[in-house]
Amino acid sequence: MMLIDTLAQGLLLGGLYALFAAGLSLVFGIMRLVNLAHGDLIILGAYLILTLATVTGLHPFVAVVLAAPLMFGLGWLLQTHLLNRVLGEDILPPLLVTFGLSVVIQNGLLSAFTADSRKLTAGPIEAASVDLGIVTLGVMPVLTFASAVAVVFALNRLFYRTALGRAFRATSDDQTTAQLMGIEPKRIFAMATGIALVVATIAALFLGTRANFDPSIGPARLLYAFEAVIIGGLGSLWGTLAGGIVIGMAQAVGASINPEWQILSGHIAFVIVLLLKPRGLFPRAND
Amino acid sequence: MITRRTLLKSGAAFTAAAATSSGLALPALAQTKKLKIGYVSPQTGPLSAFSAADSFMVEKFLASAPGLGLDVEVIVKDSQSNPNRAAEVAKELISRDGVNLILVASTPETTNPVCSIAEQEEIPVISTVAPWQPWFIGQQGNPADPASWQAFDYVYHFFWGLEDNIATFMNMWNSVDTNKKVAALWPNDGDGNAWASPEVGMPPALAAQGYELTDPGRYQNLTDDFSAQINAFKQAGCEIMTGIPIPPDFTTFWTQAKQQGFNPKLVSVAKALLFPESVAALGELGHNLTAEVWWSPNHPFKSSLTGESAADLAKAFEAAAKRQWTMPVGFVHALFEVAADAISRVDDPTDGDALAAAIGSTNLDTVVGKVQWGRDNVPEFARKNISKTPLVGGQWRRKEDDTFDLVIVENAGAPEIPLGGTLETLS
Numbered sequence: 001m002m003l004i005d006t007l008a009q010g011l012l013l014g015g016l017y018a019l020f021a022a023g024l025s026l027v028f029g030i031m032r033l034v035n036l037a038h039g040d041l042i043i044l045g046a047y048l049i050l051t052l053a054t055v056t057g058l059h060p061f062v063a064v065v066l067a068a069p070l071m072f073g074l075g076w077l078l079q080t081h082l083l084n085r086v087l088g089e090d091i092l093p094p095l096l097v098t099f100g101l102s103v104v105i106q107n108g109l110l111s112a113f114t115a116d117s118r119k120l121t122a123g124p125i126e127a128a129s130v131d132l133g134i135v136t137l138g139v140m141p142v143l144t145f146a147s148a149v150a151v152v153f154a155l156n157r158l159f160y161r162t163a164l165g166r167a168f169r170a171t172s173d174d175q176t177t178a179q180l181m182g183i184e185p186k187r188i189f190a191m192a193t194g195i196a197l198v199v200a201t202i203a204a205l206f207l208g209t210r211a212n213f214d215p216s217i218g219p220a221r222l223l224y225a226f227e228a229v230i231i232g233g234l235g236s237l238w239g240t241l242a243g244g245i246v247i248g249m250a251q252a253v254g255a256s257i258n259p260e261w262q263i264l265s266g267h268i269a270f271v272i273v274l275l276l277k278p279r280g281l282f283p284r285a286n287d
Numbered sequence: 288m289i290t291r292r293t294l295l296k297s298g299a300a301f302t303a304a305a306a307t308s309s310g311l312a313l314p315a316l317a318q319t320k321k322l323k324i325g326y327v328s329p330q331t332g333p334l335s336a337f338s339a340a341d342s343f344m345v346e347k348f349l350a351s352a353p354g355l356g357l358d359v360e361v362i363v364k365d366s367q368s369n370p371n372r373a374a375e376v377a378k379e380l381i382s383r384d385g386v387n388l389i390l391v392a393s394t395p396e397t398t399n400p401v402c403s404i405a406e407q408e409e410i411p412v413i414s415t416v417a418p419w420q421p422w423f424i425g426q427q428g429n430p431a432d433p434a435s436w437q438a439f440d441y442v443y444h445f446f447w448g449l450e451d452n453i454a455t456f457m458n459m460w461n462s463v464d465t466n467k468k469v470a471a472l473w474p475n476d477g478d479g480n481a482w483a484s485p486e487v488g489m490p491p492a493l494a495a496q497g498y499e500l501t502d503p504g505r506y507q508n509l510t511d512d513f514s515a516q517i518n519a520f521k522q523a524g525c526e527i528m529t530g531i532p533i534p535p536d537f538t539t540f541w542t543q544a545k546q547q548g549f550n551p552k553l554v555s556v557a558k559a560l561l562f563p564e565s566v567a568a569l570g571e572l573g574h575n576l577t578a579e580v581w582w583s584p585n586h587p588f589k590s591s592l593t594g595e596s597a598a599d600l601a602k603a604f605e606a607a608a609k610r611q612w613t614m615p616v617g618f619v620h621a622l623f624e625v626a627a628d629a630i631s632r633v634d635d636p637t638d639g640d641a642l643a644a645a646i647g648s649t650n651l652d653t654v655v656g657k658v659q660w661g662r663d664n665v666p667e668f669a670r671k672n673i674s675k676t677p678l679v680g681g682q683w684r685r686k687e688d689d690t691f692d693l694v695i696v697e698n699a700g701a702p703e704i705p706l707g708g709t710l711e712t713l714s
Contacts, residue, residue: 002518005514013512017511110331115331115332116564117568119538121568123570124571126542126570126572127542127545127546127572129547136546136547140542210539211511211535211539212538214333216332216333220509221509221511256514256515258504259505259506259510259515260475260506262506262512262515263510
């Protein structure tokens with residue numbers, strides 16, 4: 001009874017981590033770019049939703065529809081004008097640039113929105129719950145998990161059912177050969193970052209309604225997102241979802257033993273997976 | 288004996304003598320020397336909400352200084368919410384700017400590094416907005432050994448202590464009929480460990496008054512899931528909830544508690560509910576939560592600098608900053624009140640020892656209440672450096688326009704502060 005409840009809450013938490021990780025996984029899978037600013041871009045998305053919701057008076061769930069294309073455009077510009085310039089054989093320059101970007105975004109948000117802690121208010125739905133007999137689940141966590149599944153499903157469809165997805169996979173596998181086939185990798189990369197920021201905006205919606213956010217809070221969850229990507233296996237989106245769930249459940253079980261164990265047990269689960277399957281649960285590419 | 292100070296004095300005298308005898312044209316620095324005051328606070332970063340009133344208060348002080356016969360300059364430094372940076376700017380203030388007095392505010396992360404440096408360098412400091420235990424004990428060489436604790440010579444602090452906060456919360460709970468089962472959410476940080484301490488924290492105080500405590504254990508800040516704690520609280524049937532989480536964690540916890548059906552009668556949370564913005568972020572869920580109140584516009588005190596009442600000061604701040612008043616507003620103002628008072632009582636404020644002695648003998652009614660060191664409401668070992676200000680209990684009430692008012696509902700610790708209403712339960 002208690003165990004089922006713990007596992008169910010952990011599963012739903014895993015959905016949140018998977019949402020954080022999906023954008024990261026996409027970008028890493030396609031261009032081997034470790035985006036250290038991903039957490040801050042999620043917070044930027046949250047502020048964008050907040051601003052749109054405040055200015056237009058729309059519900060955050062509607063405002064996110066307006067925010068998503070803006071974030072796509074931002075991702076496109078970011079990749080075209082900044083990140084494409086530093087991508088190359090050496091993985092260090094893009095890493096440093098995204099690190100710098102993280103600092104710039106944090107301080108930009110600080111001067112624009114101050115350090116006040118803010119929250120997206122979704123109304124009574126926040127405290128609503130469904131009673132399933134054995135467990136009581138919050139409506140928002142269930143929605144978060146459902147969105148994570150939907151996002152991964154949609155990205156997977158995009159990857160394996162569309163021409164753009166084929167171009168993504170081709171560029172990821174062999175950039176030079178893809179170029180010979182008439183694919184412009186830099187444009188593909190710009191599309192990928194744009195899509196990753198749309199996913200980040202969805203993550204921002206659920207993070208922003210779940211807890212308060214302020215400009216400095218972005219990097220805090222980046223570590224879980226990285227772990228989810230690695231556990232799942234590089235390049236596998238379903239793997240990222242599984243990775244998020246593994247961390248979420250491990251944390252929930254750890255917390256039920258003692259809250260001091262909550263964060264640690266997520267990390268321990270990560271180490272165990274790496275020891276048993278060094279390339280993650282569902283590795284896609286051989287590199 | 289040659290101390291650093293006497294050496295400097297004789298050195299200065301020697302240089303001056305050498306300068307006059309050699310007839311060199313040195314600039315006459317000493318004649319119209321302004322008194323330099325350094326002010327350190329977390330103006331940027333996660334703690335910057337504490338510093339919203341800084342520039343407003345500095346301007347107010349500078350505007351009223353000439354009227355009090357003070358010729359002062361205030362050098363403002365930002366700690367960036369970082370203890371290392373706070374120590375660095377304190378060193379800069381002392382060695383580069385040559386300040387005669389440092390004022391420091393907001394959280395032990397800011398006050399402690401600054402005070403430690405200044406104590407070493409023998410520069411007087413007036414400090415505030417940090418409970419006195421982490422301030423005093425945190426600066427000791429060995430915090431674990433009370434026998435080794437020593438008083439300070441140059442640093443003085445005014446605020447309340449953990450015992451006041453615990454008493455305020457328990458007075459509120461005692462006034463309501465509950466099953467006396469308390470749920471505690473204490474994080475694994477300085478504050479959480481102090482509250483959870485079986486010696487000086489809340490557990491002994493609860494046991495003494497027959498309360499039963501459910502404490503699932505320390506958790507990490509920025510945790511995303513509190514289901515384990517909520518389950519434990521539900522199973523124990525707790526009707527009272529307390530804790531000292533950071534604001535994002537309290538929002539996560541309280542939203543999840545509502546989703547999972549944990550409905551306590553009273554919620555008294557320290558730290559997370561200090562600022563109206565954090566409470567407003569909770570929306571409907573913020574209504575009737577209780578918190579500790581160190582200052583409010585309804586406090587019956589007035590400024591010794593400008594004569595304004597607490598209400599006037601809050602109103603002036605709201606007009607200038609275009610935001611709701613916050614508790615640090617009064618305390619930042621009081622810092623400058625104490626500074627002005629001490630400076631005006633010494634003949635030569637550039638003499639650090641004389642200024643420190645003047646601060647120590649302060650007896651001033653400020654906008655946050657009486658500031659006077661050495662009173663017997665502080666334990667003997669810390670009495671010299673700590674002056675306690677009153678603490679009361681407040682309840683956040685949601686208004687029609689979605690903003691919140693903080694209503695004072697408990698004043699046993701400071702009966703001079705009027706009640707604004709009666710304590711209401713959540714369910």
